[in-house]
Amino acid sequence: MDSVLFDPKILENIDFQPAECHYNPPINAINPGEDLVLRPLRISDYDNGFLENLEQLTDVGKVSKEMFEDSFKRMKSSDGLYYVIVIENLVSERVIASATLLIEQKFIHACGLRGRIEDVVVNSSYRGRQLGKLLIDALALLSKQLGCYKVTLDCRDEKRGFYESLGFKKEDGNSNFMQIRFH
Amino acid sequence: MDSVLFDPKILENIDFQPAECHYNPPINAINPGEDLVLRPLRISDYDNGFLENLEQLTDVGKVSKEMFEDSFKRMKSSDGLYYVIVIENLVSERVIASATLLIEQKFIHACGLRGRIEDVVVNSSYRGRQLGKLLIDALALLSKQLGCYKVTLDCRDEKRGFYESLGFKKEDGNSNFMQIRFH
Numbered sequence: 001m002d003s004v005l006f007d008p009k010i011l012e013n014i015d016f017q018p019a020e021c022h023y024n025p026p027i028n029a030i031n032p033g034e035d036l037v038l039r040p041l042r043i044s045d046y047d048n049g050f051l052e053n054l055e056q057l058t059d060v061g062k063v064s065k066e067m068f069e070d071s072f073k074r075m076k077s078s079d080g081l082y083y084v085i086v087i088e089n090l091v092s093e094r095v096i097a098s099a100t101l102l103i104e105q106k107f108i109h110a111c112g113l114r115g116r117i118e119d120v121v122v123n124s125s126y127r128g129r130q131l132g133k134l135l136i137d138a139l140a141l142l143s144k145q146l147g148c149y150k151v152t153l154d155c156r157d158e159k160r161g162f163y164e165s166l167g168f169k170k171e172d173g174n175s176n177f178m179q180i181r182f183h
Numbered sequence: 184m185d186s187v188l189f190d191p192k193i194l195e196n197i198d199f200q201p202a203e204c205h206y207n208p209p210i211n212a213i214n215p216g217e218d219l220v221l222r223p224l225r226i227s228d229y230d231n232g233f234l235e236n237l238e239q240l241t242d243v244g245k246v247s248k249e250m251f252e253d254s255f256k257r258m259k260s261s262d263g264l265y266y267v268i269v270i271e272n273l274v275s276e277r278v279i280a281s282a283t284l285l286i287e288q289k290f291i292h293a294c295g296l297r298g299r300i301e302d303v304v305v306n307s308s309y310r311g312r313q314l315g316k317l318l319i320d321a322l323a324l325l326s327k328q329l330g331c332y333k334v335t336l337d338c339r340d341e342k343r344g345f346y347e348s349l350g351f352k353k354e355d356g357n358s359n360f361m362q363i364r365f366h
Contacts, residue, residue, distance in 0.1 A: 054291055061293035071294040078261050082288070104285055105265070108237055108302060110244035111254040119291060144365050152362040154337070160359055168361035176343055177360040178351040179335040182327050 003043040005076055005084055011038065011138065014145060019137035022166065023130055029138045033129055035091045038138065041084035041098070043072050049094040050086060057121035081105075083142060087122075087131055097122040099135040101142055101151075115143030115151035136166050186226040188259055188267055194221065194321065197328060202320035205349065206313055212321045216312055218274045221321065224267035224281070226255050232277040233269060240304035264288075266325060270305075270314055279306040282318035284325055284334075298326030298334035319349050 016028040032038045041050065046068045054060050075082035080103060087097040099120040106112050117139050122131045143151035154177040155163060160170070199211040215221045224233065229251045237243050258265035263286060270280040282303040289295045300322050305314045326334035337360040338346060343353070 051290065058291050060291050063290065063294055067294045068290070071288050071290060074262065074288050078264065079257065081261065081264070084290075102287055104299075104301070105254055105257050106302070107234065107246065107251070107254060107267075108241050108243050111246055111250045116287075118287070119289070140363060149366055150362050150364045152337070152360065154335070155357075155359050155361060157356045157359065160361070163361050167363050169363070170359060170361055173341075174337075174339045175360045176338050176340065176353060177335065177358045178338060178343070178346050178353050179333050180323060180350050180352070181333045183332055 003072070003076070004039075005041040005072065005082065006080070008040055010083075010142070011040065011085065014138060014141045016137070016141065019141060019166075022133055022137060027130055027134060029134065032087055032131065032134055035089055036087055036096075036131075037090055038085060038087050038134065041072070041086050043069060045086060045095055048088065049096075050098060053095050053098060053123050054119065054121055056124060057119060080146075083139065085135065085138060087126075087135070096126050097131045097135060099139055101139040103143075103146060103148065109149045112149045113147055115139070115146070115148040117151060117153040132162070133166060136163070140166065186255070186259070187222075188224045188255065188265065189263070191223055193266075193325070194223065194268065197321060197324045199320070199324065202324060202349075205316055205320060210313055210317060212317065215270055215314065215317055218272055219270055219279075219314075220273055221268060221270050221317065224255070224269050226252060228269060228278055231271065232279075233281060236278050236281060236306050237302065237304055239307060240302060263329075266322065268318065268321060270309075270318070279309050280304060280314045280318060282322055284322040286326075286329060286331065292332045295332045296330055298322070298329070298331040300334060300336040315345070316349060319346070323349065 014029055027033050029038050046065055051060050051063055083101040085099055086095045089096050100118040102116045104114045120135055140151050197212055210216050212221050229248055234243050234246055266284040268282055269278045272279050283301040285299045287297045303318055323334050
């Protein structure tokens, strides 16, 4: 039986109305475009091009089926912390876009939740079909629905305008993203 | 019985040597200063000033013991995703500093792990004792020990110099932190 990362109803129940103004022609989470479906990651997506598509974003490296399934199960068992969504082409049966929402449990803000959007990628053959926007809107609206007090992301300079058009802001004096890379 | 968020041996086993050059006078994770101990968060820290200290960082709001314990248990059950560390004054038996490391499971970078440092706070009466540095160094070294390919954080402008002194970098063209606040 195919294992799904989270209940598909969670996506179906997103109120997409606040984001509808972003789309021309109109698409949304239920109708992402001809032959396309937006859905939670499944464990069988290892064989459907999920990782190959992710390679268009960054280095994925060699991932065995066992490694993939271990990571999938760890995410699934985390009690609602990971929401990886994919867009599949139903004709080719290939994953052509994906993004992740990570929910962080806090003590601050009355034991609040914070959403983080990560690893957003749309296959280069599908650019211009508003699918990047759709992934971000879906995950930002999902964060809100899950009760997060905010949703955040970090990005390269050339993506700033895109995220600003979807409501993300660099706050004055509080917008520094810093890192140490180990390998 | 008092419940601890993670095995204290994980902290004891951090090789602190790469960070020793940051301290004058010398302190480290095992010897954080007179009357002080660095240790994992315990569920009993609800009664030891953990939340009151966190209020020096940001809004904590009204957190009942039940809310605190629910959040604590969710973190503890997440199989090694949350590392909240505190510094306690053993004489007053109060938490006087804390910080969180969140580990994110990825599919990219060969199903790699990414560390995130969050919610760093040192009680204002204890500033100048190098404790902020100690929290950050401990969590950055812990990230590395846990196998993370990188550790990241976001911060206000006035903290940039501090984090740079500990090895964090704003990468050219890739250092934008953006957010949507819901409430």
